Amino acid sequence: MLTLQVVLSGILLGGLYxxxxxxxxxxxxxxxxxxxxxxxxxxxxxxxxWLLVTHTGVDPxxxxxxxxxxxxxxxxxxxxFLLNRAMRTTLFMTLILTFGLDMVLxxxxxxxxxxxxxxxxxxxxxxxxxxxxxxxxxTRLAVFAIALGLTLAxxxxxxxxxxxxxxxxxxxxxxxxSVLGIDTRAVYATAFGIGAALAGAAGSxxxxxxxxxxxxxxxxxxxxxxxxxxxxxxSIRGAIVAGILLGVVENLVSGLLVPGxxxxxxxxxxxxxxVLRPRGIFGNRYLADARI
Amino acid sequence: MxxxxxxxxxxxxxxxxxxxxALLALGALVLAAGPAFLGNYWLRVLSNVYMYAxxxxxxxxxxxxxxxxxxxxxxxFGIGGYATGILMVKLQAPFVAGLVTGMLACPLxxxxxxxxxxxxxxxxxxxxxxxxxxxxxxFVANASxxxxxxxGLSLPLPPGGAAANAAxxxxxxxGAMLVSTWLTWEFxxxxxxxxxxxxxxxxxxxxxxGIHTTRSKTAAWMLSATMTGMVxxxxxxxxxxxxxxxxxxxxxxxxxxxxxxxGGAGTVLxxxxxxxxxxxxxxxxxSKLLNWHLGAMGLLIMVVVxxxxxxxxxxxxNAPSLARIVAHVRRRG
Numbered sequence: 268m269l270t271l272q273v274v275l276s277g278i279l280l281g282g283l284y285x286x287x288x289x290x291x292x293x294x295x296x297x298x299x300x301x302x303x304x305x306x307x308x309x310x311x312x313x314x315x316x317w318l319l320v321t322h323t324g325v326d327p328x329x330x331x332x333x334x335x336x337x338x339x340x341x342x343x344x345x346x347x348f349l350l351n352r353a354m355r356t357t358l359f360m361t362l363i364l365t366f367g368l369d370m371v372l373x374x375x376x377x378x379x380x381x382x383x384x385x386x387x388x389x390x391x392x393x394x395x396x397x398x399x400x401x402x403x404x405x406t407r408l409a410v411f412a413i414a415l416g417l418t419l420a421x422x423x424x425x426x427x428x429x430x431x432x433x434x435x436x437x438x439x440x441x442x443x444x445s446v447l448g449i450d451t452r453a454v455y456a457t458a459f460g461i462g463a464a465l466a467g468a469a470g471s472x473x474x475x476x477x478x479x480x481x482x483x484x485x486x487x488x489x490x491x492x493x494x495x496x497x498x499x500x501x502s503i504r505g506a507i508v509a510g511i512l513l514g515v516v517e518n519l520v521s522g523l524l525v526p527g528x529x530x531x532x533x534x535x536x537x538x539x540x541x542v543l544r545p546r547g548i549f550g551n552r553y554l555a556d557a558r559i
Numbered sequence: 560m561x562x563x564x565x566x567x568x569x570x571x572x573x574x575x576x577x578x579x580x581a582l583l584a585l586g587a588l589v590l591a592a593g594p595a596f597l598g599n600y601w602l603r604v605l606s607n608v609y610m611y612a613x614x615x616x617x618x619x620x621x622x623x624x625x626x627x628x629x630x631x632x633x634x635x636f637g638i639g640g641y642a643t644g645i646l647m648v649k650l651q652a653p654f655v656a657g658l659v660t661g662m663l664a665c666p667l668x669x670x671x672x673x674x675x676x677x678x679x680x681x682x683x684x685x686x687x688x689x690x691x692x693x694x695x696x697x698f699v700a701n702a703s704x705x706x707x708x709x710x711g712l713s714l715p716l717p718p719g720g721a722a723a724n725a726a727x728x729x730x731x732x733x734g735a736m737l738v739s740t741w742l743t744w745e746f747x748x749x750x751x752x753x754x755x756x757x758x759x760x761x762x763x764x765x766x767x768x769g770i771h772t773t774r775s776k777t778a779a780w781m782l783s784a785t786m787t788g789m790v791x792x793x794x795x796x797x798x799x800x801x802x803x804x805x806x807x808x809x810x811x812x813x814x815x816x817x818x819x820x821x822g823g824a825g826t827v828l829x830x831x832x833x834x835x836x837x838x839x840x841x842x843x844x845x846s847k848l849l850n851w852h853l854g855a856m857g858l859l860i861m862v863v864v865x866x867x868x869x870x871x872x873x874x875x876x877n878a879p880s881l882a883r884i885v886a887h888v889r890r891r892g
Contacts, residue, residue, distance in 0.1 A: 301682045353864055358681055359628055359820060364864045366813050370857030378850065485809065489693055492686045527701045534694035537687060538675055 268400050273522040274515055275403060279411040281514030283472055285507045286414035287487055288494035289421055290465030296501035297438040297458040300350060303365040305491055306484030307372035308338055308463050312470020313479050314380055320387050327387055327475045328409060334467035342463025347456035376481035386478035410472045417468055422503045434458050486530055493533040497540055590733055594726035602725040608838040609732035610790045614815035615822065615830030616739045617787040623825035624752060625779045626759030631688035633812035634695050635665040635784040639791025640806045641699055644712040658792045665788030666781035673777040696807035711802030714795060731793050736831065739786040744827045746782060755779045817860050821867065
C-alpha cells in the first residue's frame, strides 16, 4: 500500500517535472541554447507567487498566469538583446553566458528576497482525495492538472498557430526558415520568452508545494535536463513520460530506500539510460548531436 | 615576413627555442623569489591565481584540446579535497599521503564513469558532468560518518607560523601550476594530444583512421581530473576546513571555465594568463562589492563573452605587435 502511495505521488510530481522540462526543451530545441538560468527563472516565478500571496492573499493557483506573463517579459528581451548576439559563438560561450545570467538572477533574488527559505500555506493544504489508505492531496492533483494543461497548451500552440509553426520551422532549419521570410531573430526571442513563461508557471506551482530559496534553481535545471535527455529533445509526449518516470523513481528511492539522495537519483538514472539506451527511452536521435 | 615569425616565436629555430627557455627559467626564478619580497596578503592572492591556473588547465585539456566541455570538472576539486581530508583526519596520515590519494582517486573515478559519460557530446556531456558534481556532492553530504556530512570536515592545521605557511602554500600552488602547465605542454605534442585534437576536430574521421577514441578521451579526462584533484587536495589543507557546498561549488567551475576561455582555448599558456587577469581583477574589485559579487561576476562573464568571444590569445594574435609594426614601417620605408 505504501508503495502504491509513493508511486502515485511520484506520478503527480512527474507532471511538474514535465512542465519544467518543456520550457527548457523548447529553448534548447529552437535556439540550440542550454539555458542554465532555467532553474533560477523557475525560482523567480515562485517568488512572484509568494509576493502576491503574502501581500494580497490571493489563491496561489490564480498567480500562475501572472508569473508566466512576467517571465515572458523578462525572457523575450534577454534573448532579443543579449543571447541573439552570441548565437554564432561556440558551445562553451553560450553555456558560460547563460550561467552568467544564472548568477545575476540568483544575486538579484538574494538582494530582493534575502536568503531565507520561503513557503506558502493554503487553507486547503490538508484536504485530500482518499481511496482507502491512499491519500492524494488536492494541491498536488491541481498542480498535476495545471502542469499537464500547460504542456498540452504548448503542443496545440506549436502545432496550430502561425507563430508556433514559425518556431518549429526555425528549430528545424533556421536558414531555410529565414529564406522563407521568417524573422528568425524574433522567433528565437519569442521561443525563449515562451520557455521562460513556462518556467515562471512551473515556479508558481513549485511555490504551492515546496519551500524555496534563491539557490535551489540549479536542481531544477538538472531535472529539466534529465527529463529532456530521457524523453527526447522537442518531444512533448517524451517529456511527460520521462517526467513521470523521474518523479516515480525519485520517490521510490528517497521514500523507500535511502532518504536524502533525491538529486543523485536523477544522475544515476541518466547514466543508466546512457549505458543501456544511449538514444533515450523512445529511441529518438539526439537532435542536438548534429548541431554542436 | 621574418619579423612576425620571430614575434610569434613558434616556428623559429634552435636559438629562438633557447631564448624561450631562458625567458621561462627567468620567469620561474622571479616567481620562486616571490615570498622574499611579498607580504602574506599578496602571497595568498597569488596562490589563488596559481590554483585557478591549474583548474583552467584541467578544463583546457578536456575542452580546449579534446573538445569535451567538462563543465562539472570541479567535482574532482571536491573529491581531491575530501580524499585528503578523510585520510588526514580519520587515519592521521601525513599531508603527502592525502595528496597522493586525492590525485589517485580522481582518475580512478574517471576510469569507472568516463567510458559511459564520454558517449555524450556537447551540451549533453556538459550537463552530465554537472550532474556528476551534484550527485557526488549529495553523496558526500549524506555520508556523515566518513565525511562529516553537512557539518564539514576540519583538517589538522599545518605546523609552523602564518608567514612560513603562506610561503609554503605559495610554493605548493606554484609547483602545481608549473607541473600542470608542463604536463599540458607534453600532452599537446605527444600522440595522446594529437589523437585528442583529431577527436575534437572530427571524431568520426579520427575513429576511422584507427584512433581508439574512447581510450584517448578517457585518458585525457584522467589527466585533467588528476590536475584538478591535486589543487583540490592542496586547497583543503590550505583552508583547513571544507564542506560540500564550498568545494563542489559550480562557481569555481565557471570561474575556471571563464579563465580558460579568456586565455584562449587549446593553448598551453592561455590558462595561466587568464588566471592572472581574472583573479587579480576579482581581488581588486570584488572586495568592494560584498553583496553583489555574484552578480558582478555574472555580468563580467557576460561582457567577456560578448566582447572577446575567442579569448585573449586570438585577440593578441590580431593585435598590432611591436614586431609587426616595425615590419610594416620597414615595408613602407
